[in-house]
Amino acid sequence: MKQSKTLLFSLLLITTGILNAQNNIIRGIVSNNKIPVSFANIVIEGTTIGTSSDENGEFELSNNVDGSYKLIISAIGYKTAYVTVKKANDNGNFIKINLIETSESLEEMVVTGTLKAVSRSESPVPVEVYSPTFLKQNPTSNIFEALQNVNGVRPQINCSVCNTGDIHINGLEGPYTLVLIDGMPIVSGLSTVYGLSGIPNSLIEQIEIIKGPASSLYGSEAVGGLINIITKNTLQAPKFSIDGFATSWGEYNLDAGGKINIGKKTDLLLGVNYFNFDNIIDNNGDNFTDLTLQNRISVFQKWNFQRNENRILSLAGRFFYEDRWGGELQWTPEFRGGNEIYGESIYTARYEVLGKYQLPVKEKMMFSFSYTDHDQNSVYGDTEYLAKQRIGFSQLTWDLTKNNHDILIGSALRYNYYDDNTTATAEDDGTNNPDKVIIPSLFVQDEISFSEKHSLLLGMRYDYDNRHGSIYTPRMAYRWKINDNDILRLNAGTGFRVVNLFTEEHAALTGARDVFIEEELDPEQSFNVNLNYLKKIYSDNGTYVNLDFSAFYTNFSNAIIPDYDTNPNLIIYDNLNGSAISQGISSNIDVVFNNGLKVLLGATLQDVTNTDEGIKKTQILTENFSATWNISYNISSIDLSIDYTGNIYGPMRLPLLSDLDPRSEYSPTWSIQNIQFTYKGLEKFEFYGGVKNLLNWTPNKGNPFLIARADDPFDENVTFDANGNAAVTPDNPYGLTFDPEYIYAPNQGIRAFAGLRYRID
Missing domain, CATH: 2.170.130.10 (TonB-dependent receptor, plug domain)
Structure with missing residues (x-):
């Protein structure tokens, strides 16, 4: 009997040891100077095992890893921490992890x-x-x-x-x-x-x-x-989250997401977005909607599958449907496509699938793919635009390291299908011929580490397009880590864009202009040089500063530039007989103060010009300077944060219809500014609200009108001369036609908003 008890006791000890080995429990708390860090990610290095901290910074991680291992702890706005665990902790012990605050994602x-x-x-x-x-x-x-x-x-x-x-x-x-x-x-x-x-x-x-x-x-x-x-992976995503807000204009937006465990080796990430705006507003009095009415839904899924040796397998998909319209206030769907009441009505349906599969071989090889199907049914007044686009993409990469070389070798295959009811896919005899293009590609890059401070990346890509032949795009990137706080980067390379004209420029249909293509268009090519300097400053009082400065230069050849100036009734497309240049400097400063104040400031000075036939012009709808800011202050004593955001843009050249057009040729300097207050005093909840466009800026300010001849959208009362140009008449003193393309800023004025967030981890 005694031997039986001894044997039973021994079995219990062995069983307990096995269970503990299979289910080690690590508990801890993540904080920043004793302030809990919520929703930090805690992952065991080299595995997919992980969790996240709760609202109080605490976490619990069960695992079946034997021996010592390393925890990786990361959170947005903090330096990533690494903690080595030598053995499983007792249930009562905590691992205390202190994260150091940084500026916006410097070590992400x-x-x-x-x-x-x-x-x-x-x-x-x-x-x-x-x-x-x-x-x-x-x-x-x-x-x-x-x-x-x-x-x-x-x-x-x-x-x-x-x-x-x-x-x-x-x-x-x-x-x-x-x-x-x-x-x-x-x-x-x-x-x-x-x-x-x-x-x-x-x-x-x-x-x-x-x-x-x-x-x-x-x-x-x-x-x-x-x-x-x-997008998030299942380790980072909450079990459930919802975020909804409404504005005083009558906009309603709802975001909902969460993750579902399906068995032991499959996780599903699900997200839904719904947006509705069904309020006709005409503050500028032109009898046209100031903001397009919209009804939109999007559903996103991402499946993650656990495989042997932590190999990656994921599959994601999205469905998107939108019904939007804008136009004269009297428009209803029964007028869609007619010439009685002007309206622009767009039905859009999209399907997207993308995935990644890591091959079951010793080498690190990844197969990735994506497919999109875009179906658009739209009318602009009495002009119908029906379009279908399908893009298939697959890519295989091989990632290998040898000595001081970090090499990536890849191949890709892209399939483009495009069809519409316009001249973009029409033959000379009027028959329809959808655009079908297959582009195979090969690329290789090698990052050479000469030392801890110096590295050089060299890359080359080869694409073949049966319309244009072989296309080569080399690149070079040099990185000099002067010290831990100073980094200098020099990048140079080429880019290209195959002719895919009307798919981007179909906004031409929204006006009264016709599209005219001068000749068979060649692919655009570019050469770019970018110099970047990063400086990090840590002060004794806990203030952190990040400076990011860049100078850029891009030169385009064969640029396809829409010409709005030659003929007010046409948009003319042709390869530029000259060059297009974009050059300038840009700087960001990111400061985190020790009193809860965070400041992100950015500014860009740029000069974007086109030179054609020896004539140099500033590119249309391009500002010469801009600035942005995000200023946040956290008042922890009352669980309140304040966010003041905004931007400012310099003048840009605008598309006028004629020399008599009374609208300004250049936009003024303009700014959109917003303020928000967020209360986080209730567990799992956030309440926020504020005001958008504090200055109530809209582009109609200082202009007699935005939409040319809004009272005659079908040009029924326009007299045209022998060259097809609008003639000056008593009813049309400026010789204009209907045109809604004179736009450079949102036409939505000041509005209040309020919202609620709820999250379960």
Whole structure:
């Protein structure tokens, strides 16, 4: 009996030991100078095992890792910490982790510059990083509006009726900006205009921005820069979150997201965005809507699968549908496509799929793919625009390290399909011929580390387009780490954009102008040089300063420039017989004070010109200077934070219809400013509210009108001369036609907003 008891006791001890080995429990608290850091990420190095801290900074992590291992603790706005755990802690013990506060994401991991995960300060390519905290400082219903406070980046509205637009980087037009989701080219071509709406902000981990050509890694469209939207993984995402706000204009936006565990090896990330604006407003009295009415829904899913040796397997998809219209106040859907009441009505449906699969081999090889299907049914007055675009993309990369060489070898295949009911896909005999292009690519880059302070990245990409032949895009990036607080980077390279004209410029349909293509267009090419200097300053009183200074120069050949000036009834497209140059300097200063005040200031001076046939002109709709700011102050004693954000833009040349057009040729200096108050005194809740566009600035100020001949949108009372130009008559003293393209700033005035956030981790 005694032996049986001894045997039973021994078995219990062995079983307990096995269970403990299989389910080690690590508990701890993450703080910054004894102030809890909420929602910090805690991950075991080299695994997918992790968790996040709660509102009080505390965490608990169960794992089955034997022996010692390293914890990686990261949080937005703090330096990443590393803690070695030698053995499992008893349930009653805490690991105390103190994070050091930094400025905006200086040590965050970035992948956009080199297709490899490196810390931002170690990347040879300058990459700007913007976190969810940045997005919350000025809540918006879409990424397009959220980028208005990023230095050197400007959302450009291209139509005062339908309110569609694109993103300008360093003064370059929207077609030169490539937008990606998790590194895959989801938004390009036709999607540039509509695809930036409906990405749930609750699922965004960070936004990475490169200013300057990146075609050697990403191919066509990445001529002027790119924006990479990184979504959360299941370790970082909350179990459930919801964020909703409303404005005094009658806008309603709802973001909801969460994660679901499906079995032991599968996690699902789900996000939904819904936006509605159904309030007809005409504050400037032109009988046209000041803001397009919209009804939009977007559903996003991301599946993560655990595999042997922590290999990556993920699959994501998004569905997007939007119904938007703007026009005369009397317009209803029954007038859609007719010539009685003018309206611009756009139905957009998009499907997106993207995934990553790490091959089951010893080498680090990754297969990535994406596919988008964009279907658009739109009318602009009595002009119908029906378009379909499909983009398929696949990429295989091999990441290897040998001695002091960090090498990436890759191949890509891109398929573009585009069809519409315009001259863009019409043959000379009038038959329809959809545009189908397959572009295979090969690329290689080698980052050579000469020492801890000096590294050189060399890259080359080869693309073949059967319309244009072989295209080569080399790049070079040199990084000199002078010391831990001073980094100098020099980047140079080329970019290209294959002809994909009407998919970006179809805003021409929104006016009374016709499109005229002078000749068969050649691909655009660019050469860029960028010098970047990063300086970090730590003061004795705890204040932290980050200075980021850049000088840039980009020279375009074969640039395709829309000509609005030669004929007021046409938009003429032709390869520039000369050069287009974008050059300037840009600087950001990021300061974190020890009293809870944070300041991010940015300014850009630029000169963007086109020289054609020896005649030099400033590029249309391009400002010569701009500045942005984000100022935040946290009053911890009453759980209140204050955010003051804004931007200011210098004059830009605007598209006039004739020499008699009474509207200003140049915009004035203008500014959009916002203020927000956020209360965090209740667990899991945040209440926020404030005022947008404090100065009540709208582009109609100082102009007799914005929309030319808004009272005659079908030009029924316009008399045309023998050359097709509008003649001066008593009813038309300026010789104008209907045109809504004179727009450079949001036409939405001052408004209050209020919202609520709720989060469960």
